[in-house]
Amino acid sequence: xxxxxxxxxxxxxxxxxxxxxxxxxxxxxxxxxxxxxxxxxxxxxxxxxxxxxxxxxxxxxxxxxxxxxxxxxxxxxxxxxxxxxxxxxxxxxxxxxxxxxxxxxxxxxxxxxxxxxxxxxxxxxxxxxxxxxxxxxxxxxxxxxxx
Amino acid sequence: xxxxxxxxxxxxxxxxxxxxxxxxxxxxxxxxxxxxxxxxxxxxxxxxxxxxxxxxxxxxxxxxxxxxxxxxxxxxxxxxxxxxxxxxxxxxxxxxxxxxxxxxxxxxxxxxxxxxxxxxxxxxxxxxxxxxxxxxxxxxxxxxxxx
Numbered sequence: 001x002x003x004x005x006x007x008x009x010x011x012x013x014x015x016x017x018x019x020x021x022x023x024x025x026x027x028x029x030x031x032x033x034x035x036x037x038x039x040x041x042x043x044x045x046x047x048x049x050x051x052x053x054x055x056x057x058x059x060x061x062x063x064x065x066x067x068x069x070x071x072x073x074x075x076x077x078x079x080x081x082x083x084x085x086x087x088x089x090x091x092x093x094x095x096x097x098x099x100x101x102x103x104x105x106x107x108x109x110x111x112x113x114x115x116x117x118x119x120x121x122x123x124x125x126x127x128x129x130x131x132x133x134x135x136x137x138x139x140x141x142x143x144x145x146x147x
Numbered sequence: 148x149x150x151x152x153x154x155x156x157x158x159x160x161x162x163x164x165x166x167x168x169x170x171x172x173x174x175x176x177x178x179x180x181x182x183x184x185x186x187x188x189x190x191x192x193x194x195x196x197x198x199x200x201x202x203x204x205x206x207x208x209x210x211x212x213x214x215x216x217x218x219x220x221x222x223x224x225x226x227x228x229x230x231x232x233x234x235x236x237x238x239x240x241x242x243x244x245x246x247x248x249x250x251x252x253x254x255x256x257x258x259x260x261x262x263x264x265x266x267x268x269x270x271x272x273x274x275x276x277x278x279x280x281x282x283x284x285x286x287x288x289x290x291x292x293x294x
Contacts, residue, residue, distance in 0.1 A: 001166065001169045001170060001173065003173075019148065022148045023148060023285070026148065026150075030177045030178070031177070114279070114282075114285075114286070124279055124280045128279070129279075132261070132271055132275070132276075132279055132288055133271045135261075135288075135290060136290060137290050138170070138261075138287060138288065138289050138290050139261070139287070139288045139290075140285060140286070140287045140288075141279055141282075141285065141286045141287075141288070142285050143282060143283060143284050143285050143286075
């Protein structure tokens with residue numbers, strides 16, 4: 001059994017995400033593993049051409065969301081000295097994109113919070129659930145607690 | 148964030164269970180954490196009194212299954228110097244009993260294989276799924292691979 005070598009944090013910017021980041025960082029230290037972080041912004045459909053004026057608004061909104069996500073991730077990454085190459089922010093389906101990033105980058109452990117952004121306690125978040133069902137590597141679900 | 152102090156292996160005696168045990172043991176070593184192991188035998192209803200002759204057969208079968216499970220766990224536990232107090236074999240609903248044992252014994256990490264005993268690849272096992280949905284602590288789902 002190989003030691004963990006590349007650990008991917010699935011960050012959601014909720015008030016609890018620091019717990020996920022801390023745990024992942026702690027494990028990465030113990031294993032001397034590479035640490036990466038990703039944030040997937042749930043995709044939304046761009047309005048139909050029939051509503052052409054809306055398209056630019058949508059595109060502006062997407063750009064703004066992407067910029068905001070990248071800035072947020074960069075702030076977190078700075079604390080852990082993560083190079084830009086180890087940070088991913090993209091639009092998509094959170095669980096599928098996380099799994100896909102993990103596969104493409106030989107991640108052997110994904111660390112994810114165990115409930116969603118607006119999660120109710122004891123309810124597994126849909127992202128965590130999707131990652132757990134589809135991942136080809138180990139997944140650590142960090143139980144998020146009220147602080 | 149506290150270090151892991153008590154790690155519980157949910158063992159299912161499948162041909163892949165050694166991967167789960169190895170990973171749990173490795174993490175326990177890195178964290179200097181206490182390691183425990185449990186095996187829950189899926190409960191089945193005892194036949195109705197109308198079939199009285201069947202009851203003793205059922206009870207004999209339960210005893211035999213319990214003995215066999217305990218022997219199997221003891222064999223595994225011996226390899227890791229786990230005292231009898233850190234081994235649990237019981238009848239019940241696997242995921243609920245695992246979560247309940249974890250709660251009662253202040254377990255902070257449950258390690259479970261990511262597919263069931265006769266699991267199809269990429270399908271999360273029902274035990275892993277149940278544990279992930281109900282656990283009050285962190286859960287590591289170890290992706291089981293063909294060897």
